[in-house]
Amino acid sequence: MNKERKLINFITELIKKTISKEIVWEKIETPSYLSNGTESIVSLCFRTKYNKKDFILFERKYQQYSFDFDTLYWTNEFKLGILEDDIVIWENTENISNIKDLYNQVQEKVSGIDDILDNL
Amino acid sequence: LETILNFESNILNNIGSISSIIGIVISLVTIIINIVILSKVNNIKKSFVRKIRYNEILKDIKTKTSKLSKIVFSFEDNKENIREVFSEIKAILKSINSKEKDKDLDELKELIISKLVSITTLTQFKSEEIYNDLIEFQSMLEQKIKDMKWEDNE
Numbered sequence: 001m002n003k004e005r006k007l008i009n010f011i012t013e014l015i016k017k018t019i020s021k022e023i024v025w026e027k028i029e030t031p032s033y034l035s036n037g038t039e040s041i042v043s044l045c046f047r048t049k050y051n052k053k054d055f056i057l058f059e060r061k062y063q064q065y066s067f068d069f070d071t072l073y074w075t076n077e078f079k080l081g082i083l084e085d086d087i088v089i090w091e092n093t094e095n096i097s098n099i100k101d102l103y104n105q106v107q108e109k110v111s112g113i114d115d116i117l118d119n120l
Numbered sequence: 121l122e123t124i125l126n127f128e129s130n131i132l133n134n135i136g137s138i139s140s141i142i143g144i145v146i147s148l149v150t151i152i153i154n155i156v157i158l159s160k161v162n163n164i165k166k167s168f169v170r171k172i173r174y175n176e177i178l179k180d181i182k183t184k185t186s187k188l189s190k191i192v193f194s195f196e197d198n199k200e201n202i203r204e205v206f207s208e209i210k211a212i213l214k215s216i217n218s219k220e221k222d223k224d225l226d227e228l229k230e231l232i233i234s235k236l237v238s239i240t241t242l243t244q245f246k247s248e249e250i251y252n253d254l255i256e257f258q259s260m261l262e263q264k265i266k267d268m269k270w271e272d273n274e
Contacts, residue, residue: 008255012248019193067269095266097182097258101189 195244
């Protein structure tokens with residue numbers, strides 16, 4: 001099994017545990033070093049503890065050049081990282097699509113929208 | 121006088137022969153240039169069509185995996201919906217023309233189709249496995265599209 005596939009399986013596990021509330025995420029202030037000195041924007045960050053590790057989840061918006069239209073445009077990527085002493089010591093460099101699914105689930109859980117809808 | 125006339129005649133014949141040879145060479149070079157240009161245009165067209173087609177497939181797959189991610193983890197409540205999404209995904213994957221050759225992508229596509237076709241009893245484990253396969257396919261396709269953008273401009 002290659003590294004990408006292992007990461008996909010791991011993120012699927014995180015999604016399942018997030019839905020079942022086995023792991024709880026909290027919204028944290030975005031560490032300034034994630035966007036300072038770069039042209040990217042990180043507006044929302046989440047953090048949780050899993051397997052004795054601190055995980056961070058965020059969406060990074062950045063500009064990319066379009067060859068077709070000869071212009072810069074905004075795009076985004078979703079990142080999962082490991083925090084140690086409040087520093088991101090690892091973040092995924094592979095293109096893993098289900099991080100976005102995890103991000104959406106975490107947003108729903110942290111915002112409390114699920115509870116509001118369940119109480120209707 | 122006859123000698124002079126013969127000499128002039130020879131010169132004219134030679135000029136005629138040289139002109140014919142130059143004409144033939146120019147025609148051949150023009151034909152070769154046209155073939156090269158047509159081949160380049162054909163390659164650009166193929167690459168353009170492939171890029172558009174891959175973007176279309178990615179858009180369709182993204183919609184389905186996003187829908188799947190909302191239901192696959194609450195399996196018991198959504199069995200029928202999952203089955204329906206799987207059936208839609210199978211149709212999308214089967215519509216991908218095998219001419220669009222990217223070996224790794226093609227192999228994964230065939231693997232997912234074979235898993236979807238062979239489902240008799242849908243289980244949570246099986247559904248999650250196929251969801252992971254689809255995420256792998258989507259990630260691979262996204263990466264291909266990114267790479268193609270650079271290949272075209274190198």
